[in-house]
Amino acid sequence: MSKILLLQGNQAVVEGAIAAGVKFFGGYPITPSTEIAESLAERLPLVGGKFIQMEDEIASMGAIIGASLTGKKVMTATSGPGFSLKQELIGYACAAEIPLVIVNVQRVGPSTGQPTSPSQGDIMQARWGTHGDHWLIAITPASVPECFELTLRAYALSEKYRVPVILLMDEVIGHMREKIELPDNYDEIPQAERKQPDCAPADFKAYAADESLVPPMPPFGNGYRWHVTGLVHDETGFPKGAGSATKAAADRQYHKLYDHLDDIVQVENYCMEDAEYAIVAFGGAARTAYEAVDMARKEGIKAGLLRPITIWPFAENEIQKLAGKVKGILVHELNRGQYVYEVERAAAGKVPVYSYAKYDNEPATPAQLLAEFKKAMAL
Amino acid sequence: MSMEQLIDKYFRPGRLPHIWCPGCGNGIVTGAIVKAIDKLALEKDSVAVISGIGCSSRASGYLDFNTVHSAHGRALPVATGVKLADPSLNVVVVTGDGDATAIGGNHLIHAARRNIDMTVVLYNNSIYGMTGGQYSPMTPYGSKATTAPYATIEHDFDIAELAKAAGATFVARATTFHTQLLVDLIAKGIQHKGFSIIEAVSACPISFGRQNKLGGPADMMKWQRDHAVMLPAWNKLTEEQRSGKFPIGLLYEVTDRKEYTEAYDELIARAQGGNK
Numbered sequence: 001m002s003k004i005l006l007l008q009g010n011q012a013v014v015e016g017a018i019a020a021g022v023k024f025f026g027g028y029p030i031t032p033s034t035e036i037a038e039s040l041a042e043r044l045p046l047v048g049g050k051f052i053q054m055e056d057e058i059a060s061m062g063a064i065i066g067a068s069l070t071g072k073k074v075m076t077a078t079s080g081p082g083f084s085l086k087q088e089l090i091g092y093a094c095a096a097e098i099p100l101v102i103v104n105v106q107r108v109g110p111s112t113g114q115p116t117s118p119s120q121g122d123i124m125q126a127r128w129g130t131h132g133d134h135w136l137i138a139i140t141p142a143s144v145p146e147c148f149e150l151t152l153r154a155y156a157l158s159e160k161y162r163v164p165v166i167l168l169m170d171e172v173i174g175h176m177r178e179k180i181e182l183p184d185n186y187d188e189i190p191q192a193e194r195k196q197p198d199c200a201p202a203d204f205k206a207y208a209a210d211e212s213l214v215p216p217m218p219p220f221g222n223g224y225r226w227h228v229t230g231l232v233h234d235e236t237g238f239p240k241g242a243g244s245a246t247k248a249a250a251d252r253q254y255h256k257l258y259d260h261l262d263d264i265v266q267v268e269n270y271c272m273e274d275a276e277y278a279i280v281a282f283g284g285a286a287r288t289a290y291e292a293v294d295m296a297r298k299e300g301i302k303a304g305l306l307r308p309i310t311i312w313p314f315a316e317n318e319i320q321k322l323a324g325k326v327k328g329i330l331v332h333e334l335n336r337g338q339y340v341y342e343v344e345r346a347a348a349g350k351v352p353v354y355s356y357a358k359y360d361n362e363p364a365t366p367a368q369l370l371a372e373f374k375k376a377m378a379l
Numbered sequence: 380m381s382m383e384q385l386i387d388k389y390f391r392p393g394r395l396p397h398i399w400c401p402g403c404g405n406g407i408v409t410g411a412i413v414k415a416i417d418k419l420a421l422e423k424d425s426v427a428v429i430s431g432i433g434c435s436s437r438a439s440g441y442l443d444f445n446t447v448h449s450a451h452g453r454a455l456p457v458a459t460g461v462k463l464a465d466p467s468l469n470v471v472v473v474t475g476d477g478d479a480t481a482i483g484g485n486h487l488i489h490a491a492r493r494n495i496d497m498t499v500v501l502y503n504n505s506i507y508g509m510t511g512g513q514y515s516p517m518t519p520y521g522s523k524a525t526t527a528p529y530a531t532i533e534h535d536f537d538i539a540e541l542a543k544a545a546g547a548t549f550v551a552r553a554t555t556f557h558t559q560l561l562v563d564l565i566a567k568g569i570q571h572k573g574f575s576i577i578e579a580v581s582a583c584p585i586s587f588g589r590q591n592k593l594g595g596p597a598d599m600m601k602w603q604r605d606h607a608v609m610l611p612a613w614n615k616l617t618e619e620q621r622s623g624k625f626p627i628g629l630l631y632e633v634t635d636r637k638e639y640t641e642a643y644d645e646l647i648a649r650a651q652g653g654n655k
């Protein structure tokens with residue numbers, strides 16, 4: 001049985017978290033993400049989970065890292081300024097390979113910016129915000145139902161690959177209310193499982209991986225007594241100073257994700273079958289793009305939308321294919337231009353790539369986007 | 380148990396020798412933690428040792444428990460997550476004076492305020508050891524450091540007073556000279572239900588002692604002997620007599636302040652019973 005509700009994107013994330021089996025949330029309030037914390041403060045105790053409001057976003061990251069080590073599914077939620085504060089420990093979680101989910105409901109920045117206005121300004125921060133070589137996953141929903149689905153997917157990916165997953169939202173999607181159909185109870189929703197060691201504790205090497213390159217991760221307290229560190233470590237998990245260890249760790253952490261792009265990278269193609277011109281847009285900006293494509297089609301223009309659902313790793317193959325198919329690509333994003341450079345790089349000069357960057361607190365209207373599209377494609 | 384037996388039982392095979400300099404007090408403090416755990420006969424699987432970054436924080440890697448060597452200053456938030464998510468674990472936090480009171484100072488007062496059940500062992504060597512001798516918030520006023528070539532003009536924290544004011548329910552201090560006291564206090568701290576902190580005054584002959592002409596490791600331990608005063612004796616001293624000295628022992632303990640994870644379990648029961 002299912003129920004039909006009218007929910008905000010942020011509330012759908014909360015439903016997704018409960019359905020995914022999240023049992024721990026550590027956070028610090030910040031607009032436009034606060035509803036997630038408020039709602040989980042109420043919901044988690046009802047399912048035997050724990051909510052804690054930490055003293056800042058650094059502490060929130062620390063707390064979810066600690067909770068994840070006990071085997072729990074964990075979440076934190078924030079926006080730009082808090083996301084910046086979390087960065088050092090996001091790198092720690094990449095290095096120590098700790099599954100966790102960070103929701104970033106983006107707002108205008110830099111600094112305090114425009115706290116209540118929509119933006120997609122953290123595209124690059126999501127990828128490169130922490131120091132050093134690292135690899136992680138960022139996914140971005142474009143509707144309220146997708147907030148629910150992608151929250152579940154965030155846990156599936158995070159647990160499978162032992163990697164931080166960033167649910168990269170924007171204010172448009174976080175605060176928008178939409179119809180969503182949810183199961184009456186979540187018991188039948190498949191729960192992401194963390195791989196467990198099949199050897200005896202005495203033989204356990206905490207970071208030794210099989211061909212999946214993802215090491216098993218037993219919870220604290222069950223006999224394996226392993227060591228977690230952000231220092232470069234070898235397969236024992238203990239610090240290792242050799243350059244070969246640095247390289248081996250980086251290579252494994254890269255390949256554990258980038259050998260599985262088919263599994264990780266998702267895009268949606270809308271009206272792309274016969275499209276001659278394409279818009280690339282994601283999250284809140286994609287909402288405008290669906291309509292702009294419909295309007296263009298009514299005018300007889302063969303327009304289509306490629307919507308990246310996975311932002312990182314970058315949809316390299318999909319954009320390359322797109323560049324081999326259409327005559328021009330317009331990237332529409334709510335920032336001064338970030339994702340467009342990646343698209344340009346992947347298109348590699350095969351077709352012109354244009355940018356419609358919107359960064360004046362307001363999402364574009366479909367008419368504005370269509371006008372920019374026609375201008376760029378000289379239609 | 381002899382130290383050899385303790386090492387066999389509680390230190391990870393193949394992880395020694397440690398990185399600490401000759402004469403460093405960190406080994407004594409780490410030994411005291413292990414002796415306290417042994418005294419309480421805790422199951423190794425039930426203990427989580429969580430450290431920050433610094434010389435002292437390297438202790439976690441040597442010990443055969445569930446261990447985390449976290450980021451600089453962040454041991455307490457990680458420990459808070461571990462303890463709240465699995466209250467059955469005995470959580471011990473290993474931290475340095477800089478780790479706990481500079482970069483991690485905010486976390487320290489908030490973990491104390493929550494009165495979450497864990498035991499912090501603060502290795503106070505009066506200096507940033509790992510980075511080679513810069514001053515910390517606990518470097519004694521007027522000391523030299525590589526970043527205080529003209530001596531510090533910053534006043535140092537009395538961590539016991541700070542922790543007490545912030546809400547810690549067990550506050551103690553010992554030195555690496557008074558090792559039996561240190562072991563007893565750590566054991567009592569672990570048994571205490573709530574946030575306990577034990578300051579372990581320790582010597583860093585290389586990065587603190589040398590700059591301040593305090594002599595070798597033995598001289599620095601004699602200094603501890605001559606300047607630390609057991610609490611009952613301390614209580615009888617005049618202000619004047621106390622000058623330059625510091626009290627050791629169990630300085631403060633209360634048992635009537637609700638512990639956080641216990642309070643959380645009650646909250647869950649209330650929420651599930653339908654009461655707000």
Ligand SMILES: Cc1ncc(C[n+]2csc(CCOP(=O)(O)OP(=O)(O)O)c2C)c(N)n1
Pocket residue numbers: 432433434435436451474475476477478479502504506507508509510515
């Ligand atoms: C974010 C960050 N800032 C600075 C450092 C450099 N750093 C490493 S250890 C340390 C100070 C350690 O001093 P203390 O906590 O007193 O521990 P000790 O080494 O004396 O045991 C510093 C500043 C770091 N690792 N991370």
